[in-house]
Amino acid sequence: MFFVLVPLILGLLQYYLFRTAATAYPNLSVFFLTTISLLFLSLFAAIFLEKRGKLALSLPFSWLGYTWLGVAGISVTLVAVTDLLQLLGLGFTDRSQFLGVSLLSILLSGWAAFEARRVRVKQVTIRSHKMGGRRKPIRIAQISDMHLGDSSTVGHTQKIVHTVNLHEPDVIVSTGDLFDGYLELMAPFVDSLRELKAPLGKFAISGNHEVYAGLEKAMSLTELAGFTVLSNRSHPVNELLTVVGVEDPASPIAPDEAAALDTISQVPFHLLLKHRPAFDPNSEGKFDLQLSGHTHGGQVAPFHLLTKLVYRAKPGLSELAPKQFLYLSRGTGSWGPQLRLLAPPEITIIELRPE
Numbered sequence: 001m002f003f004v005l006v007p008l009i010l011g012l013l014q015y016y017l018f019r020t021a022a023t024a025y026p027n028l029s030v031f032f033l034t035t036i037s038l039l040f041l042s043l044f045a046a047i048f049l050e051k052r053g054k055l056a057l058s059l060p061f062s063w064l065g066y067t068w069l070g071v072a073g074i075s076v077t078l079v080a081v082t083d084l085l086q087l088l089g090l091g092f093t094d095r096s097q098f099l100g101v102s103l104l105s106i107l108l109s110g111w112a113a114f115e116a117r118r119v120r121v122k123q124v125t126i127r128s129h130k131m132g133g134r135r136k137p138i139r140i141a142q143i144s145d146m147h148l149g150d151s152s153t154v155g156h157t158q159k160i161v162h163t164v165n166l167h168e169p170d171v172i173v174s175t176g177d178l179f180d181g182y183l184e185l186m187a188p189f190v191d192s193l194r195e196l197k198a199p200l201g202k203f204a205i206s207g208n209h210e211v212y213a214g215l216e217k218a219m220s221l222t223e224l225a226g227f228t229v230l231s232n233r234s235h236p237v238n239e240l241l242t243v244v245g246v247e248d249p250a251s252p253i254a255p256d257e258a259a260a261l262d263t264i265s266q267v268p269f270h271l272l273l274k275h276r277p278a279f280d281p282n283s284e285g286k287f288d289l290q291l292s293g294h295t296h297g298g299q300v301a302p303f304h305l306l307t308k309l310v311y312r313a314k315p316g317l318s319e320l321a322p323k324q325f326l327y328l329s330r331g332t333g334s335w336g337p338q339l340r341l342l343a344p345p346e347i348t349i350i351e352l353r354p355e
Contacts, residue, residue: 045065208250
């Protein structure tokens with residue numbers, strides 16, 4: 001049903017754009033129909049070629065198709081807003097609507113492409129009595145949702161690695177969706193990720209896109225990149241910190257948060273890595289900080305409104321229960337269209353300090 005419903009909805013949105021353009025310039029209807037159809041179908045061509053192992057050939061179709069998907073999403077929003085304004089009696093012609101939407105779509109898409117490459121560093125401080133009298137904080141770097149795949153570049157990945165290393169983290173964590181398809185082409189990216197330095201260790205969990213790409217191979221690449229994969233288990237980092245990882249619900253390995261949190265001692269600070277920002281009430285009192293991703297902060301506004309319908313958590317730090325916190329990252333990379341509109345990508349640096 002999903003693979004029928006989603007293309008159908010996307011196809012209807014393409015028709016909505018075509019109708020707007022053709023109404024403004026009827027004599028160019030065939031041109032608009034041909035252009036929009038080819039751009040839309042290029043995404044399916046990329047998927048077809050990828051499934052048949054023709055990865056290099058599918059790359060340009062993938063970039064074109066996903067980029068159009070993002071630009072079309074912005075355009076549909078603008079058309080819907082201007083259609084509403086017309087219904088409310090604001091006087092402008094179909095042609096002025098088309099020209100205005102086209103110009104704004106180009107400007108906003110250009111800005112979104114720029115924002116997607118401008119990864120910001122967010123600083124967060126968590127104070128806990130479990131840090132004892134330690135003077136130097138434990139510094140944790142979180143990357144999430146890098147979606148390394150068809151639209152990724154080694155240069156951008158190296159820039160992220162360099163930025164993380166500049167902050168000299170003690171621990172580095174990846175909270176899922178590190179890899180996203182085209183796994184046979186990921187060797188240069190694995191080499192870049194190996195350069196991430198953390199004296200107390202690098203830890204990762206699965207996300208839903210590792211499952212779609214091929215869970216076993218994706219997590220093998222994660223291990224080759226120097227990460228310890230935590231699949232429903234915990235890992236004691238030192239006497240003050242234990243890292244716990246839970247499988248994603250999409251995984252063929254059922255997530256078992258209870259088993260993962262069933263550690264020998266609750267004395268150390270428990271850091272829970274969980275791809276989706278859902279809080280299990282049964283885990284109340286069993287961890288101190290949950291790090292999640294998955295939502296991308298909506299990635300391209302106004303799609304953040306859809307993520308709010310599914311997850312109550314907002315990007316950033318929130319308190320789940322007394323002494324229990326969630327940090328929801330907007331993600332370090334981008335899925336599909338390499339665009340970010342009002343949802344900037346981030347690397348998160350978390351310092352654990354004594355109260």
